Structures are given as structure tokens and as C-alpha cells.
Amino acid sequence: MSDRSSTKGGTELFAVSKEDGTERHTISVLVDNEAGVLARVIGLFSGRGYNIESLTVAETDVSKHLSRITVVTSGTPMIIEQIKNQLRRLVPVHKVTDLTVEGPSLEREMALVKVQGSGEKRVESMRIADIFRAHVVDATIESFVFEMTGSTEKVNAFINLMQPLGLIDVSRTGVVAIARGPEA
Amino acid sequence: MAVEPITGAEIIVKALIDQGVDVIFGYPGGAVLPLYDALFKQNRIKHILVRHEQAAVHAAEGYARSTGKVGVVLVTSGPGATNAVTGLTDALMDSIPIVCLTGQVPTHLIGNDAFQEADTTGITRPCTKHNYLVKSIEELSRKVHEAFHVAKSGRPGPVVIDLPKDVQQAKYEYVNHAGQKHRSYNPPVRPDRAQVEKAVEAMAHAKRPLFYIGGGCVNSGVQACALLVDFIRMTGFPCTQTLMGLGAFPGSDPLSLGMVGMHGMYESNLAMHDCDVMINIGARFDDRVTGKLAAFSPGSKKIHVDIDPSSINKNIRVDIPVVGDVGHVVEEMMRIWKARQVKPDAKALSAWWDQINKWRARDCLRYRASDQVIKPQYALQRLYAAIKDKDFYITTEVGQHQMWAAQFLKFEQPNRWMTSGGLGTMGYGLPAAYGVQVAHPESLVIDVAGEASIMMNIQEMSTVVQYRLPVKIFIMNNKWMGMVRQWQELLHGGRYSESYSDALPDFVKLADAFGATGLRAEKVGDLDGVIAKMLATPGPVIVDVAVDEKENCFPMIPSGAAHNEMLLGPEDQTAKPISEEGMVLV
Numbered sequence: 001m002s003d004r005s006s007t008k009g010g011t012e013l014f015a016v017s018k019e020d021g022t023e024r025h026t027i028s029v030l031v032d033n034e035a036g037v038l039a040r041v042i043g044l045f046s047g048r049g050y051n052i053e054s055l056t057v058a059e060t061d062v063s064k065h066l067s068r069i070t071v072v073t074s075g076t077p078m079i080i081e082q083i084k085n086q087l088r089r090l091v092p093v094h095k096v097t098d099l100t101v102e103g104p105s106l107e108r109e110m111a112l113v114k115v116q117g118s119g120e121k122r123v124e125s126m127r128i129a130d131i132f133r134a135h136v137v138d139a140t141i142e143s144f145v146f147e148m149t150g151s152t153e154k155v156n157a158f159i160n161l162m163q164p165l166g167l168i169d170v171s172r173t174g175v176v177a178i179a180r181g182p183e184a
Numbered sequence: 185m186a187v188e189p190i191t192g193a194e195i196i197v198k199a200l201i202d203q204g205v206d207v208i209f210g211y212p213g214g215a216v217l218p219l220y221d222a223l224f225k226q227n228r229i230k231h232i233l234v235r236h237e238q239a240a241v242h243a244a245e246g247y248a249r250s251t252g253k254v255g256v257v258l259v260t261s262g263p264g265a266t267n268a269v270t271g272l273t274d275a276l277m278d279s280i281p282i283v284c285l286t287g288q289v290p291t292h293l294i295g296n297d298a299f300q301e302a303d304t305t306g307i308t309r310p311c312t313k314h315n316y317l318v319k320s321i322e323e324l325s326r327k328v329h330e331a332f333h334v335a336k337s338g339r340p341g342p343v344v345i346d347l348p349k350d351v352q353q354a355k356y357e358y359v360n361h362a363g364q365k366h367r368s369y370n371p372p373v374r375p376d377r378a379q380v381e382k383a384v385e386a387m388a389h390a391k392r393p394l395f396y397i398g399g400g401c402v403n404s405g406v407q408a409c410a411l412l413v414d415f416i417r418m419t420g421f422p423c424t425q426t427l428m429g430l431g432a433f434p435g436s437d438p439l440s441l442g443m444v445g446m447h448g449m450y451e452s453n454l455a456m457h458d459c460d461v462m463i464n465i466g467a468r469f470d471d472r473v474t475g476k477l478a479a480f481s482p483g484s485k486k487i488h489v490d491i492d493p494s495s496i497n498k499n500i501r502v503d504i505p506v507v508g509d510v511g512h513v514v515e516e517m518m519r520i521w522k523a524r525q526v527k528p529d530a531k532a533l534s535a536w537w538d539q540i541n542k543w544r545a546r547d548c549l550r551y552r553a554s555d556q557v558i559k560p561q562y563a564l565q566r567l568y569a570a571i572k573d574k575d576f577y578i579t580t581e582v583g584q585h586q587m588w589a590a591q592f593l594k595f596e597q598p599n600r601w602m603t604s605g606g607l608g609t610m611g612y613g614l615p616a617a618y619g620v621q622v623a624h625p626e627s628l629v630i631d632v633a634g635e636a637s638i639m640m641n642i643q644e645m646s647t648v649v650q651y652r653l654p655v656k657i658f659i660m661n662n663k664w665m666g667m668v669r670q671w672q673e674l675l676h677g678g679r680y681s682e683s684y685s686d687a688l689p690d691f692v693k694l695a696d697a698f699g700a701t702g703l704r705a706e707k708v709g710d711l712d713g714v715i716a717k718m719l720a721t722p723g724p725v726i727v728d729v730a731v732d733e734k735e736n737c738f739p740m741i742p743s744g745a746a747h748n749e750m751l752l753g754p755e756d757q758t759a760k761p762i763s764e765e766g767m768v769l770v
Contacts, residue, residue, distance in 0.1 A: 031368075035317065036315075043309055043310055082494060082497070085493045088493065089492065089493075090314075091313070091334055091366075091368065094368040
């Protein structure tokens with residue numbers, strides 16, 4: 001995994017087309033929620049040397065025992081095609097959707113951002129949090145924990161701005177994504 | 185439905201019988217005792233007791249590859265399962281349908297580092313097509329039946345079912361779940377017609393076409409292969425086969441160019457390099473076939489028929505992908521070909537054949553004959569002459585002898601040639617051979633072996649003798665790990681690091697010790713007599729053939745080189761040194 005909390009070059013890291021001919025794709029994988037399914041997906045990526053930039057997983061349909069795995073990966077177009085075909089080959093995989101190419105989609109991440117400081121820096125962090133529509137979910141006299149949601153770029157930008165204001169810890173969910181429009 | 189509850193072990197046996205299983209290759213142990221007890225109480229399924237679990241999987245591979253059925257393996261937990269890993273990986277690489285039942289410690293002990301516990305599903309996840317840990321008796325029957333469906337459908341492969349001991353002992357009603365549709369796994373077999381139309385269109389306009397057929401044709405079945413043979417003959421196009429595809433098209437047919445790839449025929453590789461339309465059916469552009477990717481068949485339009493979409497555009501970008509089962513695709517191709525009354529460009533085709541025949545005239549398998557020492561190629565030529573009119577099956581180990589066998593033995597039918605292609609597993613041949621023999625008790629089964637490979641599973645002689653399986657083991661003994669030595673000669677200045685087969689046993693005495701027959705050929709004059717005696721001996725035989733220690737396997741595309749940079753013999757070897765980047769490759 002790339003270093004998500006790095007302050008420099010965060011945005012470049014997630015550009016769709018990179019200089020080396022690789023592309024960043026968000027792939028949504030609908031799977032049976034059974035033991036070992038996540039290990040199958042992760043093992044496929046590590047075993048074949050594919051990148052995982054972010055990965056999220058949770059059950060999305062309890063009655064049908066279905067989970068959705070959202071993987072952000074990068075590779076040449078040929079590798080991306082391979083990744084999708086390899087994923088489709090796994091027995092418990094129902095559907096693989098490349099949200100990056102199959103029509104418009106939405107991507108969101110949530111971050112919990114802890115900032116320590118006092119005086120002007122503390123006020124400034126509150127002001128920026130307000131601009132980014134982040135909420136304070138924990139506060140002490142010398143710290144805040146902000147909860148903020150947005151695109152990866154927005155989360156990166158928020159974290160970058162918090163850096164000089166006393167950023168001490170970050171926890172991020174990774175990307176979840178869904179296609180726009182009425183279709184499933 | 186009032187059904188008597190039976191034990192998990194009995195459910196498994198019933199499910200196996202419902203799946204048509206008649207033989208299991210296995211080895212007992214603590215965690216599979218209930219299953220062995222259930223096997224004891226029935227007489228529908230025959231159990232073959234192996235001497236090592238790796239051999240159980242290879243034997244099941246031999247059985248499966250020679251029959252088209254699923255091979256079944258039964259091993260215990262821990263070391264039983266880990267020993268099976270090499271065989272499972274071999275089956276995965278060569279797409280062989282296997283169901284491997286492994287014992288597991290009781291569910292309440294899983295994760296406690298119990299005696300003979302291993303994380304079998306964790307260990308085998310990357311070396312199986314799919315695996316299951318059956319944690320409750322309720323799901324047992326469904327999972328066993330599902331395992332067979334997964335193993336044999338789509339691109340076949342090995343499936344592991346891990347069976348905790350308490351699940352084998354619990355009681356439940358058996359329901360036959362065979363044929364039940366899977367909720368996510370439904371591999372397509374019928375191709376997209378538009379793609380087949382495009383493929384036929386490209387073939388119709390080809391001036392220098394080439395069929396490149398692989399193991400997928402064999403997996404598609406005898407009828408699919410027969411259809412393919414008809415179609416290729418209808419087109420009059422040349423046809424080359426991969427190591428795994430030998431026999432899918434008759435080796436003696438004039439349209440056959442023989443094997444392609446690193447040790448393939450000169451005419452096959454040159455045709456592959458120069459063709460303008462390549463029709464890949466059931467092959468996977470393996471690195472042993474393609475050589476240097478950047479220089480692979482630079483001017484051709486490539487059609488790729490494969491049941492596994494992930495094989496398409498993996499190594500080589502193709503122009504017309506066709507996803508589907510070989511049998512269905514070829515049927516469709518034939519139908520369209522006939523409907524359109526395709527007439528290939530006869531003039532271009534005849535010029536192409538002229539070119540191919542010029543390459544053929546180089547006689548790339550030529551070697552320096554000797555009356556002093558038995559040349560390995562000569563040994564195989566004599567073997568082939570003696571068996572070619574018989575009903576024979578060949579297995580091999582891995583190395584030079586394997587490549588020579590692929591070059592010098594011809595296969596007229598599919599399922600007759602069993603070899604470890606993808607993984608290259610030394611020790612494959614002997615267990616695979618008796619797996620074949622179990623399925624075809626009346627046929628002639630020969631393991632063409634090297635003296636180093638045979639030592640890797642030599643304990644299986646005991647199995648062969650126990651079940652009186654008349655397997656013939658034809659050891660081409662050059663006292664070296666020949667292929668290792670050849671590469672050391674080629675790439676490492678002849679520094680033969682650890683490649684000499686020292687302290688070899690006396691194979692004749694060894695055969696005797698196991699209760700089999702041992703024969704030896706040391707001189708050229710011995711060879712025919714020894715082969716005849718081997719064939720006339722009813723039980724298992726080990727033949728130790730002392731072959732030329734220095735012979736290397738040609739022709740050869742050195743690693744990192746292109747198809748048109750083949751080495752035809754020792755003379756070329758010194759003339760064309762291997763590139764730095766080629767040295768890194770295997």
C-alpha cells in the first residue's frame with residue numbers, strides 16, 4: 001500500500017493516468033460473504049504482483065450473504081484487464097465492475113484526523129475543518145478529532161492543510177464507490 | 185423425504201459414488217480414519233494406497249488426463265495435506281480436474297496448533313482452483329458435489345475439500361446435490377458468434393496461416409479433438425502443438441508440424457514467427473512457447489480461443505479473442521466455414537507449404553548417430569518403433585528425456601501423453617503412469633524417465649508392485665540432471681554445480697528389491713532386445729538404459745531469444761552466446 005498520509009505528492013499519487021503508462025482504476029467486486037473470500041482476493045493481488053492502493057470490504061446484503069469489495073489499483077491497461085479477468089475467475093465472485101471505465105461513478109472516503117495544538121493553530125484547524133465540512137467528533141483542551149468525508153483528493157487536501165497545524169494521527173477507510181444513475 | 189441420518193464419512197462416500205468415482209488414490213492418517221472406515225465398509229470405490237501424498241495427486245492426474253474424468257485424492261491433515269501441495273500446484277498449472285479430500289483436526293481444535301494441524305485451506309488457496317473447509321455436516325454433501333462441478337467445468341483444476349474429523353463423524357441426511365446450479369460460478373462454454381465470424385473471416389483471407397493448439401483441446405474432450413482434426417483438415421492449414429497439446433492432432437498427419445516452443449521443431453517455430461494468421465486453440469502463450477515476447481510472431485493477426493478469459497491478453501495481445509469451450513467454438517467455426525463456402529487462397533497456401541517444407545528439410549531432430557554409445561534420441565526412436573502399433577500411453581518425468589520424448593514419440597490421439605508441463609515437476613512420471621494404468625489395465629503404459637527424476641518418487645515402485653500394475657519405466661540414464669547440466673554448459677561456463685547424479689542405485693537390483701523386473705541396456709546392440717523383453721514381461725519393469733552422458737537437447741530457442749534465433753545443434757551453441765537478459769530467465 002502506498003503511504004496515504006504522506007503530505008507531499010498526495011494528489012499526484014491518485015491521478016488517473018500516470019507518467020509510466022499506468023492507470024488508476026476503482027474496481028467493485030460483489031462476492032459471497034464466506035470465510036476466506038477476502039484472503040482469495042488479496043492473495044490474488046499479492047501472488048500476481050498487482051498493486052492495491054486501497055481496499056474496503058463490508059457485507060452489503062445480509063439476506064443474500066453478499067459483500068462488496070472496493071479495490072483501488074493501478075497498472076497498465078493490459079494489467080487492469082488481467083486483474084478483472086482474474087477476479088471473475090474466483091468461484092465466490094458474482095460481479096466485477098470497473099467503475100473507472102463503466103460510466104460515471106462516485107467515490108468517497110472517510111477520514112478521522114487527530115490534531116493537537118493550542119491558540120491560533122487550534123482556531124485555524126477549526127476554521128479549515130469548517131470549510132471542508134468536517135465534524136468534530138472528539139475534543140479535549142489540546143486536541144480535536146475531525147471526521148471528514150469526500151473524494152480521495154479532498155481527504156488528501158484536508159490532511160495536507162492539517163499538517164502544519166498539529167496533525168498527529170490519521171485513520172482512513174479507503175475508497176468506497178458506486179455507479180451514478182438508476183442501475184445496480 | 186424420510187432419510188436415515190448417516191455419518192459425514194458415509195455421506196462423502198455416497199457423494200463420490202453419485203459422482204461416478206470408481207478409484208481413489210490416498211494415504212490414511214488420524215484425521216481421515218472415519219473416512220477410511222467408511223471406505224472399508226463398501227466395495228464400489230477402489231482405493232489405491234500410495235507411498236507419498238505427492239504421488240497420490242500425480243496418480244490422480246494421470247488417471248484424469250487419460251480418461252477425461254475427475255481424479256480423486258484422499259489424504260490426512262497436516263503433513264498429508266502439505267505433501268499434496270506440489271501435486272495440486274502441478275494440476276493447477278496444467279488444468280487437470282482433481283478433487284482432493286484432506287482430513288482436518290476437529291473444528292473445536294482448529295487454530296490451536298493441534299497435532300497434525302495445518303491451515304490447509306490457507307496453504308492451498310493459491311494452488312487450487314477453489315477450496316472448501318466444511319465446518320458443519322449440513323453443508324457437506326452440497327460442497328462435495330460443488331467441488332466436482334468446479335473441478336471439471338470451465339477451465340478444469342484441482343479443488344480441495346478440508347474435512348474436520350468431527351464433521352466426518354457427525355450424522356445427517358444425505359441429499360444428492362449433483363447438477364445443482366452454482367449461484368456465482370457459471371463459466372461460459374458457448375462463444376460469442378460475432379467473434380467466431382471474425383475469426384473465420386481472418387482465416388479465410390490468410391496467406392500464411394498456422395493452427396497453434398494446446399492442452400485446452402485435450403481438456404475439451406475426445407469428440408472436440410475429433411472435430412478439430414476434421415476442421416484443420418478441411419482448411420489444409422499447418423498445425424503445431426504445444427507440449428500439453430500433443431495428440432490433440434495426429435502427430436503423423438502431414439499437416440502436423442510437431443511441437444512448438446523452446447525445444448520444439450524448427451519448422452513449427454519458424455512458421456509461428458512468419459505466419460500472418462495464428463489460430464490459437466486452447467493454448468496460453470506460455471513463455472516456453474513464445475520465447476522473447478517483443479519478437480513473438482511480429483506480423484500475425486492472432487485469434488485466441490480459450491475458455492478462460494484471463495488467459496487472453498495475458499502475455500500476448502491478440503486481435504480476435506474467442507471465449508468458449510474448444511468443442512463448441514470449433515463446431516461454430518466449421519459451420520460458418522461451410523456456410524460461407526470459404527476457399528482459402530490456394531496459391532498463397534501452396535507457397536506457404538513450400539516454405540514450411542524447406543524448413544522441414546533442415547531435419548531439426550537430426551543427431552550424430554553412434555555405434556559406440558546409445559544416443560538418447562536413438563533409444564526413443566527404437567522404443568517408438570516397438571510400440572507404435574500398440575495401444576500405448578506415455579508419461580514422463582521432467583528434463584531432457586521429457587523433451588526428447590515429446591520430439592521423438594508421436595501421438596495419434598488425445599489423452600495418451602501425460603507430462604508435467606506448466607510446473608515441470610520431477611517425480612511426476614511414475615505415479616502418473618500407474619494412475620493411467622489403473623484406468624487402463626489392459627494398455628501399455630510407459631514412464632519415460634531420467635535417472636534423477638525417477639529418484640524423486642521411487643518409493644512408488646512399492647505401490648506399483650502391490651497392485652500388480654504392469655507399468656514400464658524406461659530410464660534414460662545419462663548420470664546427470666541433464667537439463668540442468670545443459671544450461672550450465674550454455675550459461676555458466678560448464679561449471680557443473682551439483683548436477684551430477686552421484687551414488688545412483690543399481691536400478692536392476694532396485695527393481696528386484698521392490699519385487700519388479702529390472703533390465704539393463706548398456707550397448708547399442710542391447711537396446712532392441714531389452715525393449716522387446718520389457719514389452720514381453722507381464723509385470724512392472726524398470727529398464728536402465730545407459731545413454732550418452734554428454735548429449736544435449738536440440739533444437740533449442742535459448743532463453744531471451746526469438747523463434748528465428750534457434751540453435752539447431754552443438755555447433756550453433758558456441759556461435760551464438762546467450763544475452764545478459766536471457767541469463768536472468770529460467
